[in-house]
Amino acid sequence: MIYTVTFNPSLDYIVSVDDFTTGKVNRTTKELIYAGGKGINVSIVLKNLGYDSTALGFVAGFTGKEISRLLSEKGISTDFVKVTNGISRINVKIRSDRESEINGQGPAIDKDSIDKLFEQLDHLKAGDVLVLAGSIPNVMPSTMYSDIMAFLKGRNIRIVVDATQDLLLNVLEYKPFLIKPNNHELGEIFGVELKTREEVVPYAKKMQEKGAVNVLVSMAGEGAVLVTEEGAVYMAEAPKGKLKNSVGAGDSMVAGFIAGYLQSEDYAEAFKTAVCTGSASAFSEELATREEVEQLLSAHKFNL
Numbered sequence: 001m002i003y004t005v006t007f008n009p010s011l012d013y014i015v016s017v018d019d020f021t022t023g024k025v026n027r028t029t030k031e032l033i034y035a036g037g038k039g040i041n042v043s044i045v046l047k048n049l050g051y052d053s054t055a056l057g058f059v060a061g062f063t064g065k066e067i068s069r070l071l072s073e074k075g076i077s078t079d080f081v082k083v084t085n086g087i088s089r090i091n092v093k094i095r096s097d098r099e100s101e102i103n104g105q106g107p108a109i110d111k112d113s114i115d116k117l118f119e120q121l122d123h124l125k126a127g128d129v130l131v132l133a134g135s136i137p138n139v140m141p142s143t144m145y146s147d148i149m150a151f152l153k154g155r156n157i158r159i160v161v162d163a164t165q166d167l168l169l170n171v172l173e174y175k176p177f178l179i180k181p182n183n184h185e186l187g188e189i190f191g192v193e194l195k196t197r198e199e200v201v202p203y204a205k206k207m208q209e210k211g212a213v214n215v216l217v218s219m220a221g222e223g224a225v226l227v228t229e230e231g232a233v234y235m236a237e238a239p240k241g242k243l244k245n246s247v248g249a250g251d252s253m254v255a256g257f258i259a260g261y262l263q264s265e266d267y268a269e270a271f272k273t274a275v276c277t278g279s280a281s282a283f284s285e286e287l288a289t290r291e292e293v294e295q296l297l298s299a300h301k302f303n304l
């Protein structure tokens, strides 16, 4: 089974605004609302690619109810812990000549609710895949993901982590199967700016030295880099197309990697599927569909 955990689900409110300007009243030309949060997006794209998963995590208030409703409408199984304090966040994504995002903090999560999540995780079995993705409410300790990995240590569960800064660094000693920082997040960790795929490689390897088994670095329109446990380094340009909505491209890439790997058990194949799934989401209004991914996979020339 595949499980995703989203500590901080969201309703993503995506607004198009011509010439967005701060300090004045802007009017939208289009509005969309989707269930979001990194683990949730991974579950949605996995479903589109033909893989069922269960979305775990915490929801609260009327926004939390809507998130659950939108997911059940898509046929995605969820087992969220309901938090009584506050509401799940609404993340605002502004599409103008550039994309800007305002992501909320999310409700505080009480100890009983955390205990419930650990009870759920206790049912995971050898061979399961667990995705820990996205931010955690800022009142929570940055050991949250590493605490989960310590709890599951030795159970032979493949754990994928998409997080930033200490939340990510703290899990490395527990040897996550895959981490997926983007080039900016990876650069921030080491206090450097990483612009090219070649520049990314030594820093991806440093994350491996710290414990990550495989490191996938996404680079938006610049493509991606994968360093594998077998010592292979794969680099890919991104497929060409018209950017429509990059929200969720990174999460789509994670879902593509998992689907590609489960299908082939081959890292090069998983990498190709990851890149094409990320780009297929970037080139469409919503998250990638299977047809869109397959179309890019057959059209894009990889030079691995």
Ligand SMILES: Nc1ncnc2c1ncn2[C@@H]1O[C@H](COP(=O)(O)OP(=O)(O)O)[C@@H](O)[C@H]1O
Binding pocket: 181, 182, 183, 217, 218, 219, 220, 221, 222, 223, 224, 238, 239, 240, 241, 243, 246, 248, 249, 250, 251, 253, 274, 275, 276, 277, 278, 279, 280, 282
């Ligand atoms: N403008 C784009 N053109 C082509 N592919 C893109 C574009 N933006 C994102 N992608 C694809 O999606 C992947 C993940 O995007 P990225 O923006 O790096 O992730 P994140 O949202 O985590 O920062 C990229 O590695 C690339 O394959």
Ligand SMILES: O=P(O)(O)OC[C@H]1O[C@](O)(COP(=O)(O)O)[C@@H](O)[C@@H]1O
Binding pocket: 008, 010, 012, 035, 036, 037, 038, 039, 041, 091, 103, 133, 134, 135, 136, 246, 247, 248, 249, 250, 251, 252
């Ligand atoms: O948990 P975080 O880091 O605040 O991110 C949450 C946001 O990230 C998303 O999951 C999109 O992530 P990516 O664009 O990195 O794939 C949105 O759906 C959500 O609003």
